[in-house]
Amino acid sequence: MKKQKHVLLSGPYLFWTAAFIIIPLLMIVYYGLTDTSGAFTLSNIAQMGTPERLKALWLSLLLSLIATGICLVMAYPLALILTGTKVNATGFIVTIFIIPMWMNSLLRILAWQTLLERNGVINVALRFLHLPELRIINTPYAIALGMIYDFLPFMLLPIYNALEKIDQNVINAAYDLGANRFQTFWKVIFPLTVPGMISGITMVFVPALTTFVISDFLGGSKVLLIGNVIERQFTQVGDWNVGSGMSLVLMVFILISMAVMQHYDKSGGEQVVL
């Protein structure tokens, strides 16, 4: 009886997982490895090799790595400061970083256009202070800034959670055994936050690598990322085979970052970002 009940319960979501998660991914593999007549080919993947597309892929990798690195460097001290504050309301701190997400994300990125423009808010303020102007709109720098802005909370929250979970007694024990503040941080606190950092890194790297909206809005369609190339292949060119082939190449990088995360994440994937 008990068994049967669970079979009944698991039916709908197992169907959903198979129909709308697994099969669609297999469709990408199928389209990516066949031509329009359905015959096996590797030419779709080889399409990635044109100089323009390789440049986009290279720039995407570079920018997403830079953005991930800067997010990590910015988020770690921030998480330390936040855990240090004696405000006993995790909910409050988390909420501060989640509130911006209630504003439409496209508009928030678009707002950076207004902030960074030649006559934008920042430049007007800089001119007023007689400081040199910031000319980064429509350059890769603006895209990196947009990535850092958009994905910083994804880096912060896992690190903050990891720091929060550290037992104060462990830290006290380190001090009792004669460790100074630096040793305690480097030998005790830092290693305990590695899983949080790894999860933050993947949560930032994957969306940064594959974005097309940020580069569209802040790169002024002059700077192409691999996300833009693939998006255009589907919505403008309409060649699904080539688009799928390039998606497969992209998925290799996503799989690598997932494998890295799986390697460090001992909680079996039951940890959520929020």
Place this chain on the structure above:
Amino acid sequence: MKKFLSRLYLAFIFILLYAPIAVLIIFSFNNSKTRAKWGGWTLKWYFAMFRDQAIMSALRNTLTIAVLSALISTLLGLTAAISLNAMKKNRRTVVLSALNIPMLNAEIVTGISLMLLFIAAGQLLSHMGLGVEFGFWTVLIGHITFNLPYTVLSILPKLRQINISTYEAALDLGASRFLAFRKVILPDIMPGVLSGFLLAFTLSLDDFVITHFVKGPGFDTLSTKIYTEVRKGIKPEMYALSTLIFASVLLLLLILNHLPGSEKKA
């Protein structure tokens, strides 16, 4: 000194996060039609947006999809969590990994994969004289799919903390399985169910990438409408509407947090 530095750093991050939002809110009160210049304060866009058919229909679509997808993904997530909880560890890991794919995968890949599925399903069904129309239903399916891992992962940890003996005691005392579930288990996992629902609602409300690939022409949510408007200039009504949504959600959150007996975490 150290305290001062950390305050300064917090202020810097705070400005970084909230400056774009401040810009958007200020523009919703801008009397001039373009972002380029400031024309004084006005409330007119807040009235004009209700007369804009296209914006109102996008708003209706966005809210309908958000509510329905959150509701369905929470129900599906609840059944998934219950049956996952009863599974052996190895099997659970396998199923959970499959469920988690939309959360870990790139949105663009999830969007493309669903688009290919709907196209293929359309071709298959066309032999039977049927078809798949890109629009409301394809978007709804897409949103349920990317919401599902989040609702499962909100509910599952709560379920695993439950002491099964209380449920068995209820059964021993003559409760039906459904009654026992409703009266014993559901109250304990309710915070997880609610936070899963809220998370799903938020994600759906804000989604652009997946909607972009599965929506088809003629169907728009607020995000896809904004994306198509970018090139010809965003209507100021859009800033007003987004500010209004932002303020409503904020208000709702404040009310929820101050309800007597509510958990501090929303």
